[in-house]
Amino acid sequence: MKYSLVSARQKGRNRFELSFLQVLISPVVAAVLASSLAGCSKPPPPPQALSLYFVSDTRGRLVPCGCFSGQYGGLTRLKTVLDRVDPATSVMVDVGDAIRGVEDYNLMEYRYMLEAYAAMRFDALNLGQREAQLSAEQLRSLAQQSPVTLISANLLDSQTGTPVCAPWKMIQRGSFKIALVGVMDPRVPAENLGRGLALEKIEITLGKLLPELKRKADFVVLIAFTDEATLSRLAQDFYELDIILGGKVSQPAQALEKQNRSLVLYTGNEGRALGILRTRLDARGKLTGVDHEIRLLEDRIPEDDSIRVLAERYRNEVRSAKLSVDDPANLQENMVPGVKTVAAYVGTPACVGCHTGAAKVWQDSGHASAMETLISRKADADPNCIPCHTVGFGSPSGYRREMAGHRLADVGCESCHGPGSLHVEQRQNHQSVTFKFRPLGAGDCQQCHHGEFSRPFDWGHFWPQIQHGNETSNATASARSGGKL
Ligand code: HEC
Ligand code: HEC
Ligand code: HEC
Ligand code: HEC
Known part of the structure; x- marks a missing residue:
């Protein structure tokens, strides 16, 4: 688990509603806030509660992929949490990178995500650097x-x-006008x-915008897709920013x-x-009390059915859509430029006759039913899932979506060893063996077994479960008999 800090702390909690990492703002800051009110002559009306909820870096996770149990996150869980929130006293925003990528199917998925954010009553989604990979035209039409x-x-x-x-959005909560301004880090290759x-420097953009917004709004919230150091610097540079x-x-x-006049809080972690x-606003829109929390969307949080339905609708749409990855002409061979591809994928059935020992181990492993797994999730046509559950997806001779039930479905021999056409040819026809598969190690497993897609990968634990390769007798015998076994 990458995010060890919170997963360690959350041990022993057994109800998701319980908040943790809940830290009250330091007494010093509270005192400063209180003293800033002292000059007020007429008695202020009771402060108004205002809570801001925000996520970032969701990268297409409408639902958790389900690659192992105990996964966190997904808009399915976010909805369950936010359903309990009173929209009259809250603001909900996404800081950026909600989209997974720029492929046609990523865009399709993003549209369902936008529906999900709307269903959660989000006030605004700020664009992150992933969204900025789309074209101006695509973004305008999405907006x-x-x-x-x-x-x-x-x-x-x-x-x-x-x-x-829209550069910003004005929202109203009670008697207050709140300006939500979105920016992203311009340091993009x-x-x-x-x-x-084109991206403008954040300082230049804000320099132009903030004086006007400060006049129109009681309260300015900057939603900034940028790193920790830049967040601090913006707080130092712009007194107009409240949050x-x-x-x-x-x-x-x-x-x-608390920097300058701004409160700074950030999150990420793949949504x-x-x-x-949580804040309170006095009559003049000043913060009078604050606390914060970073709440992990743990696996115990039930997944919302209406968002699951959106994910299903995405998978249905992607199934019938013609996508760029379906056309081998669009696929790039991952090879040295100018050098013709040497080997192609031939599929596991071409290997099992000679390597019976390895074949038996494979057949008994989960790798041999990886496509079955996707079918059971109705995800067998989703290009987000196929690469790690098949052989060579994305390469011209690899699995394509039209190949249901094909020899390249499932994680096969060549998913790890690489394309085998030359090997089979040379071994079968007693040619001189010039082709050699490269040696493999843990790094090759981790192409698929990483992050949210796997339990933490440990070679010593995983390899023994699929260990093979010493049973060479059959292959050797086959070689001697000219491959006619
Ligand atoms: C980066 C590679 C990768 C991608 C992409 C991927 N998976 Fe997986 N998936 C794996 C690996 C690796 C495992 C085995 C994890 C383990 O054993 O800890 C797995 C296991 C699973 C399992 C559990 C199988 C079982 O019965 O134990 C399901 C279900 C699953 N994946 C569904 C999906 C879906 C749905 C998607 C697309 C949204 C997807 N996967 C995308 C790599 C991937
Ligand atoms: C005609 C029989 C035959 C077929 C078919 C065959 N192999 Fe082999 N393979 C051999 C022989 C013989 C060796 C030499 C080592 C040995 O004796 O086991 C070998 C060696 C290997 C090695 C060790 C590294 C190397 O390059 O020598 C790997 C890995 C391997 N084969 C994988 C595969 C895969 C994957 C397939 C299917 C795409 C496949 N083999 C199909 C006969 C075969
Ligand atoms: C091409 C992607 C991919 C690669 C590479 C890969 N795996 Fe997997 N692995 C999967 C998927 C997908 C599953 C889940 C299959 C399922 O149950 O649907 C899985 C499941 C497993 C399991 C679960 C046990 C079982 O039999 O169900 C083990 C163990 C495992 N892999 C070990 C390894 C090892 C060791 C390596 C490297 C030598 C490796 N894997 C490389 C995709 C991959
Ligand atoms: C999940 C990844 C994975 C899959 C799937 C897989 N292998 Fe392997 N294989 C390895 C690893 C890792 C080794 C050991 C390291 C090495 O030899 O490079 C290995 C070793 C071998 C060896 C011995 C290599 C040598 O140099 O002696 C052969 C032969 C072999 N595999 C054949 C197969 C065949 C045939 C299949 C399909 C039936 C298969 N493998 C499926 C990962 C895999």
Whole structure:
């Protein structure tokens, strides 16, 4: 588990509603906030509660993939948590990187995610660097059609210099107007920025925008897809910001920071950690009390059925759609440029006759039923799942979605050893053996066994379960008999 801090702390908790990492703001800061009110002459009306809920880095996780039990996260769980929240006193935003990637099916999935965010009553989604890989045209059309508001103040159309979607959104809670402003870190390599887009420095964007917003709003919240250091710097540079919610970070915040006039809190972690900032506003929109929490979306949180339905609708749509990955002409051989591909995938049945020992071990392992697993989840046509549950998906001779029940379905010999056509040819026809499979190790397993897709990978634990390769007798005999076994 990558996020050991919280998983360790949450041990012993057995109800998901329990909050942990709940830290009251330091007494010093509270005193400062209180003293800033002291000059007030007429008695202020009772403070109004306002809670901000935010996630970041969700990267397509409508539902957890289910690769092992005990997975965290997914909009399915986020919905369950946010359903308990009173929208009249809360603000809900996504800091960025909600989309998984820029493939056609990623975009399809993102549309269902936008529906999910709307169902959760999100006020706005800020664009992150993954969204900025789409083209200006795609973003404009998404922003127009989206059931939830997309914002970004510094992602601009490179032709016109104007934002491709709303730069900010004004919302009302009680008597207060709250401006939500979205920005993202402009340090993006040119090749990772979508067609027709340009990024402006955050400081320049805010310098232009904030004086106006400060006049219109009682309260300004910056939603910033950028790293910890930049979040601090923005707080130092712009007194107009009341709250900064961040997202492009290595780990969720361990503490709430008070910098200049701003409260800074951030989260990330593949959408598995929900940031919560609870505040009270006095009559003039000043913060009078604050606490915060980073709540992990643990596996005990029930998954919301309506979001599961959206995920199913995505999988149905992707099943019948014609996608770019379906056409071998669009697939790049992962080879040295200019050098013709040497070997192609031939499928496990081509190996089992000679390597009977290895074949038996394989047949008894989960690898041999990896496609069955996807079928049981109705995910067998989802390109998000297929690469690790088949042979060579994404390479011209590898598995394609039209190949249901094909010899390249499941994790086969060549998923680990690589394409075997030359090996089979040379071994079968008694040619001189010039082709050699490369030696494998734990790193080859971890291409699939990593992160949320696997229990923590430990060679000493995993390899013995599928150990093979010493049973060479059959292959050797086969070689002697010219492959006619
Ligand atoms: C990065 C590679 C990768 C991707 C992508 C991937 N999986 Fe997996 N999946 C695995 C691995 C590895 C395991 C075995 C994990 C383990 O044993 O701890 C697994 C196991 C599973 C299992 C559990 C099988 C069982 O019976 O124990 C399910 C269900 C599953 N995956 C579904 C999916 C779905 C659905 C998707 C797409 C949303 C997906 N996977 C995408 C690598 C992947
Ligand atoms: C015609 C019989 C035959 C077929 C079919 C065959 N092999 Fe082999 N394979 C051999 C022989 C013979 C060796 C030499 C080592 C030995 O004697 O086991 C070998 C060796 C290997 C090795 C060790 C590394 C190397 O390059 O020598 C791997 C890995 C391997 N085979 C995988 C495969 C895979 C994967 C397939 C299917 C794509 C396959 N084999 C199909 C006969 C065969
Ligand atoms: C191409 C992706 C991929 C690679 C590479 C891969 N695995 Fe897996 N592995 C999977 C998937 C997918 C599953 C789950 C299969 C299922 O049950 O549906 C899995 C399951 C397992 C299991 C669970 C036990 C079982 O039999 O169900 C073990 C053990 C395992 N893998 C070991 C390894 C080892 C060791 C390596 C490296 C030598 C490796 N895997 C490489 C995809 C991969
Ligand atoms: C999950 C990954 C994985 C799968 C699937 C897999 N192998 Fe292997 N195989 C390995 C690893 C790892 C080794 C040991 C390290 C090495 O020899 O490179 C190995 C070793 C071997 C060897 C001995 C290599 C040598 O140099 O002596 C042969 C032969 C072999 N595998 C054949 C097969 C065949 C045939 C299949 C399919 C029936 C298969 N393997 C499926 C990962 C895999």
